[in-house]
Each structure stands twice: as structure tokens, then as C-alpha cells.
Amino acid sequence: MADLLTADAVREELSRLPDWSGDPTGIGRTAQLGSFPAAIEVVDRVATVAEDLDHHPDIDIRWRTLTFRCVTHSAGGVTHRDIELARRIDDIVRSAA
Numbered sequence: 630m631a632d633l634l635t636a637d638a639v640r641e642e643l644s645r646l647p648d649w650s651g652d653p654t655g656i657g658r659t660a661q662l663g664s665f666p667a668a669i670e671v672v673d674r675v676a677t678v679a680e681d682l683d684h685h686p687d688i689d690i691r692w693r694t695l696t697f698r699c700v701t702h703s704a705g706g707v708t709h710r711d712i713e714l715a716r717r718i719d720d721i722v723r724s725a726a
């Protein structure tokens with residue numbers, strides 16, 4: 630099982646992920662896309678990455694606004710796998726925006 634990050638470690642990682650906020654219980658960001666289809670395309674691309682990583686975000690879809698939350702459910706908190714997934718989500722959102 631992946632190691633839980635301490636509160637300090639989560640804070641440090643979040644300082645390099647300016648669109649994300651959170652604490653050791655989970656990290657999240659929202660992203661507003663240009664349209665509902667554009668938002669769904671982002672969800673589809675995130676789904677592919679999540680399968681590759683075998684690590685899956687919680688995703689809330691409201692018209693063209695997406696909210697992603699990353700936490701390692703099996704570990705009960707934030708791990709490096711969530712940080713990696715957050716970076717990959719940022720890459721996808723950046724290329725879609």
C-alpha cells in the first residue's frame with residue numbers, strides 16, 4: 630500500500646499545484662471548459678489516464694464545470710499516487726482549455 634503523505638508534505642506538493650487545494654484527507658480542483666462536450670472529452674481522457682495508472686479520481690460534472698478529487702481510498706488519505714494523478718489531470722485540462 631502506498632504511503633500516506635503528512636500534512637506538511639501535502640502542503641509542499643500543493644505549492645507546486647496552484648489549481649489544487651486540500652489536506653491529507655484529499656485534494657481537489659475545479660475546471661471550467663468551453664462547453665459540455667469539451668468537459669466530457671476531458672472526463673474521457675482522464676478516464677484513460679486513470680486506467681493506465683490504476684488510480685481513479687472522484688469526478689463531479691455540472692454542465693461545463695468539472696470537480697476532481699483525488700484520494701487513495703485504500704490508504705485512507707493522500708499519497709504520491711494522488712499527486713501524480715493531479716499532475717496528469719492538469720496536463721489534460723491545460724491542453725483542452
Ligand SMILES: C[C@H](O)[C@H](O)[C@H]1CNC2=NC(N)=NC(=O)C2=N1
Pocket residue numbers: 683684685686699700701702703704
Ligand atoms: C484493485 C485496484 O488497484 C484498486 O481498487 C484501486 C483502483 N483505483 C483506486 N483509485 C483510488 N483513488 N483509490 C484507490 O484506493 C484505488 N484502488
